[in-house]
Amino acid sequence: MANILNGRDNLSIILDKIFAHTSKFIAVSILLLVAWIFTVLLQHSMESITALGFDFVTETKWAPNLEKFGALPAIYGSVVSTFLAMILAVPLAIGVAIYLSELAPAKLKTPVGVSIELLAAIPSVVYGMWGLFYFVPIVRDLVGGIGISMLTAGIVLSIMILPFMAAVTRDAMDTTPDILKESAYALGGTRWDVIKDIIIPYAKAGIIGSLILALGRAIGETMAVTFVMGNVHQISMDLTLPATSIPVTLANEFTEASSGLYYSSLFQLSLLLLVISFTIISIAKFYFLRRKRVGL
Amino acid sequence: MTHTTKRIIMNNIVMTLSTISAVIGMGFLFWILGILVINGVDALTWTIFSQEGAPPGYENSGLKHALIGQLLIVGAATVVGVPLGILAGTYLSEYGQKAKLAETIRDISDIMMSAPSIVIGAFVYAVVVAPMGHFSGWAGSIALTIIMLPIILRTTDDMLNLVPSTLREAAFALGAPKYKVIIQVVYRGAKAGILTGILLGVARVAGETAPLLFTSFNDNFLNTDMNEPMASLTVTMYNYATSPYEDWQKLGWAAAFILSMFILTLNILGKLFLLKKKGR
Numbered sequence: 001m002a003n004i005l006n007g008r009d010n011l012s013i014i015l016d017k018i019f020a021h022t023s024k025f026i027a028v029s030i031l032l033l034v035a036w037i038f039t040v041l042l043q044h045s046m047e048s049i050t051a052l053g054f055d056f057v058t059e060t061k062w063a064p065n066l067e068k069f070g071a072l073p074a075i076y077g078s079v080v081s082t083f084l085a086m087i088l089a090v091p092l093a094i095g096v097a098i099y100l101s102e103l104a105p106a107k108l109k110t111p112v113g114v115s116i117e118l119l120a121a122i123p124s125v126v127y128g129m130w131g132l133f134y135f136v137p138i139v140r141d142l143v144g145g146i147g148i149s150m151l152t153a154g155i156v157l158s159i160m161i162l163p164f165m166a167a168v169t170r171d172a173m174d175t176t177p178d179i180l181k182e183s184a185y186a187l188g189g190t191r192w193d194v195i196k197d198i199i200i201p202y203a204k205a206g207i208i209g210s211l212i213l214a215l216g217r218a219i220g221e222t223m224a225v226t227f228v229m230g231n232v233h234q235i236s237m238d239l240t241l242p243a244t245s246i247p248v249t250l251a252n253e254f255t256e257a258s259s260g261l262y263y264s265s266l267f268q269l270s271l272l273l274l275v276i277s278f279t280i281i282s283i284a285k286f287y288f289l290r291r292k293r294v295g296l
Numbered sequence: 297m298t299h300t301t302k303r304i305i306m307n308n309i310v311m312t313l314s315t316i317s318a319v320i321g322m323g324f325l326f327w328i329l330g331i332l333v334i335n336g337v338d339a340l341t342w343t344i345f346s347q348e349g350a351p352p353g354y355e356n357s358g359l360k361h362a363l364i365g366q367l368l369i370v371g372a373a374t375v376v377g378v379p380l381g382i383l384a385g386t387y388l389s390e391y392g393q394k395a396k397l398a399e400t401i402r403d404i405s406d407i408m409m410s411a412p413s414i415v416i417g418a419f420v421y422a423v424v425v426a427p428m429g430h431f432s433g434w435a436g437s438i439a440l441t442i443i444m445l446p447i448i449l450r451t452t453d454d455m456l457n458l459v460p461s462t463l464r465e466a467a468f469a470l471g472a473p474k475y476k477v478i479i480q481v482v483y484r485g486a487k488a489g490i491l492t493g494i495l496l497g498v499a500r501v502a503g504e505t506a507p508l509l510f511t512s513f514n515d516n517f518l519n520t521d522m523n524e525p526m527a528s529l530t531v532t533m534y535n536y537a538t539s540p541y542e543d544w545q546k547l548g549w550a551a552a553f554i555l556s557m558f559i560l561t562l563n564i565l566g567k568l569f570l571l572k573k574k575g576r
Contacts, residue, residue: 012473019475023387026380027401030445034404037419044422095317103314112322114567119325121563122332123503125530126552129537130328133545159324166321190307213410220412222506223530227538247414247506254418254510270418274411281407 041271048264056268062233062249064258069265071272073233077150077245078273081229082219084154084239089162090211096162097169097207101199102191113170120163128227131156136228145240146230153229153243160224165214172206173199209288216280220273222247246273336553339546344554349516349527352541359551361518362532366555368520369433369512369528370502373440377501378494380441381448385493388449389456390478402453405446416442417507425511433519433526436512440501447500451493452486459485492566499562503555505530529555 048056052069059070100113135156140147176199184194200207230242231252244252246269257263347358384401392398420439425431459482467477483490505528513525514535529551536548 009473012476016473016475019478020387020391023383024391027384027387027392027449028397030384030401030408030449031404033442033445034408036423037416040419040422041415092317092321095314096321098310098314099318103311103318112318115322116325117567118560118563119329121499121503121559122328122556123505123530123559125503125505125533126332126556127328129533129548129552130331132537134327134331159328162321163325190303192307192310193303195310217410220410220414222412222414223534226534247412250414250418251506251509254421255513267418267422270415274415277410277412278407281410285403285406 038271038274041267041274044267045264045271047260048268051261052265056265057272060235064253064262067259067261069261070233071246071265071269073235074244074246074249074269075272076235077153077229077243077248078219078276080150080239081153081157081225081243081245082215084151085157085161085218086211086215088155088158089165089214092158093162093165093169093211093214094207096166097173098195100166100170101173102195113167116163116170117167120167123223124160124221125223127156127160127224131159131224132227139240143240146242148228148230148242149240150229150236150243151239153225153245153248154239156224156228157218157221160221161214161218164217165211168210168213169207172203172210175206176202205288209284212280212284212288216277216284219280220247220277222251226251332549332553332556335546335549336556339550340553344547344550348518349532349547352539352544354543357543357547359529359532359547359554361515362527362529362551363554364518364520365433365512365515365527366502366529368522369436369508369526370440370498372434372437372522373444373501374494374498376437377441377444377497378448381445381493381497382452382490384445385449385452386456386478386482388453390474390482402450405450408446409450412506413439413443413504414506414509417510420507420511431511431513431525433512433522433524436508436526436528437522439507439511440504443504443507444497444501447497448493451496452490455486455489455493456482458489488569488572492569495562495566495569499559499566502562503530503559505534509534 048069052059056069056071057075058072059068060072061068061070062073096116100109100116104112131152136147136152138147139145139149139152139155143151180198180202181194184198189197225245226248229244229248231244231248232242233244233249234241236243250266250269250273253262254266257266343356344358345360345363347356348361349359350357388398388401392401416439420435420442424435424438428435463481463485464477467481468474472480508528508531512528512531514531515525515527517527519526533548533551533555536544536551539545
């Protein structure tokens, strides 16, 4: 009896160890992979970092034929287009979230909520295509110019992040316990009273975290803006002019880079973008959202 | 004006604004969906599935090359990414639990899920495409695998966590070794959830364009060799839509429609699996 058990146990122990170690190895390799990504991007950026130094982020001229690589127009474009997108999307997203969590009749709540979530799943390349064919002409007619512009990019970006932003903001608002809301209603509070005095104070961190998370996604978004931004390296206060952003530059120029320094500066842009979005998403995650629902 | 009237007026104002923004938001989104369906259905013909790409102006052009390329690239990424993601998620939920290492892996995966996918493309370019000397379907698959991993890992972790620990304890009490408990009890209990994670993960990477631009690149003709540049629906869509040729743009809409329907179906299936699970 003891023998049989022993025999089985030995095999089990070995298999147990194999299973435990394999799964741990794979899990840990995710960390190594992320470290590897940073290292590789840094390595490939070295040529540009040593050649251009700090000028890379302050120089406004990007002229690959002259071997001049100033990233400021791309950085400026990323900041401005994302800022525009946030200004437009945040109020709409909060409105949609309020509607979904407090206002919508029970019959509409699920279908509207689910369709928002489904719209968040539509690939960004489709939003970009819609922007190019349907939104660019509208912008062209309304504000002039060629329609391919910083403004168009900001608007298309805002529409692209709206469903994600609305869905996560609603989720954050929905964490407010019903009993708190019901108590406030029982005291005679209006819906707005409940929202501003109960839900917003309760879910503040979650709401802000969701908005920042959406910001982190927007700044790295490539396809929705590549169609409508024009990839023109210039800094202008005029929003109706074409512009570029870090991801747009990468998408347009990566396969065209001819010299070592050109490549290297594109890698440095990638690294910069990764560091920026890593920072923003970390702030959202660690400062505001702690744990935890899967952030799809 | 009494305090109460003021509050009621204020309430009405905010509620109206909120409803309006919901209507505007939904309006935009359904506008996009409507355009997608109208243009997509309009462009959808049998030749799309039976013909390869052709120079602009040719009548018999289709998306067969992109559809097959897409299936191969996403398929390979799924075959590699799913088991790796599930195993890593298993470690987090069953072994690592609340340990510091496991928490760190969770945090980093959460961040990676929202990290810009174009950067993954640049990374894969540096470690796969440049050493090989040319673009390839494999490079695209590797980029998609990297994007898929954290999604599968985190959903698996969450879903395994939902399996009641009493089930595990019962199995342990019967003398089952841990790996058997995990495979025969925990995985079974979390089947629907893991499946949802897989569907959502596949749906997410199937719509990725940016990381494929400089990994799998593109090809206007049918190619099933993963060592060569390969067409995908998304990159084809981008190239055709930005071309000045009307017939190419039409094909672009067809690609957008097919891809979106595929992704929406996966998402709906995923949600249904979860609902069924909750219903029980």
